[in-house]
Amino acid sequence: MAKNKIVLSGYYGFSNAGDEAMLYSILRSLTMTIDNPEITVISGHPEVTEQQFNVKAVSRFDGWGIIKAIWKSDILISGGGSLLQDVTSANSILYYMLIILIGVLMRKKVVLFAQGIGPVRYRVTRITLKHVLNHVDIITVRDKESKGFLTRLGVRTPIYHTADAVMLLPSVSKDTGRKILNAYGVPKDKKLIGISVRNWDGIEKWKDDFNRFVKKLLEDENLAIVFITMQNPDDAEAAGCIIQPDNRRVFLVRNVINVNELMSVIGNMDVLVGMRLHALIFASIMHVPTVGISYDPKIDNFLDSIHEEVACHISSFDVEKLYNKTCDLLKEPAGEHDWSAVEALRDRSQETIRLLKKLAIHRED
Structure with missing residues (x-):
């Protein structure tokens, strides 16, 4: 049987737990649904990937290697995540558009996999993006805002609103996570508040407010705080700006990069307070109530998709609102939280794989 040769492009190989979770989820789904796949990943550290x-992996800095990999492929997948935006970097969107354009020019089947598109600030970039995406085969996006943006941009390629690739993952046992927490000395007899932070817009502007929030939580002797890092060392450094070293009920869990282990750790939390999108997604998969702090529209969009609201924005930190929402969720009786919107989103995430499988079968025919 002929192999389906697939090249996968994204922000992979940089030890970002969210992006590695997307890669893991996409690879898992491809191997489960597409016959005989042979997959090459474009990675920041190909040997690690x-x-x-x-x-197979090729360095994202090896232009000739990428061209050869795409030339030998049948399908090029771009995704998931926020690849096509120019807020974090003006060059990043140009890089990913170039990868897509190479696939188009080589007449490969090109798919955007559950991406969050935008913001795109520059007019010339928006025009280029429109023309490039009008030549791909399928676009799936993880939120309605991305679909609306592409529609207004004038993209005519079929656009499907599905869900973040990580929503394809199943929940995992909490046992491994509990063992990891034990190794860090996290108590079993207290309610656990998981916190995921990152440095954004200058942590000096909001660290004191976040510290007041943590201190307010710790007034309850029955609570312990667990900072969980999603990208090291960045998140550990951000947490270190907030953590008071003399507090014995605050813990920093770092260097857990295995996706299932990280989900298992988060599954042991009673509430997850998060800035990182995929910390919030992991919590939702594990049915842990979430409190979102927004620094980017993707946080607002995800929470809206599961019928939740952002507690506050990092630029207008509201200690009282954050504290009250966290306490309200802690007081919820066990088993009474409504997870129907999360499960509906998980069902929607399957549409991306169904479309990709249909494209692979059509290519073979």
């Missing part, structure tokens, strides 16, 4: 995921 090859070892961790048992796939």
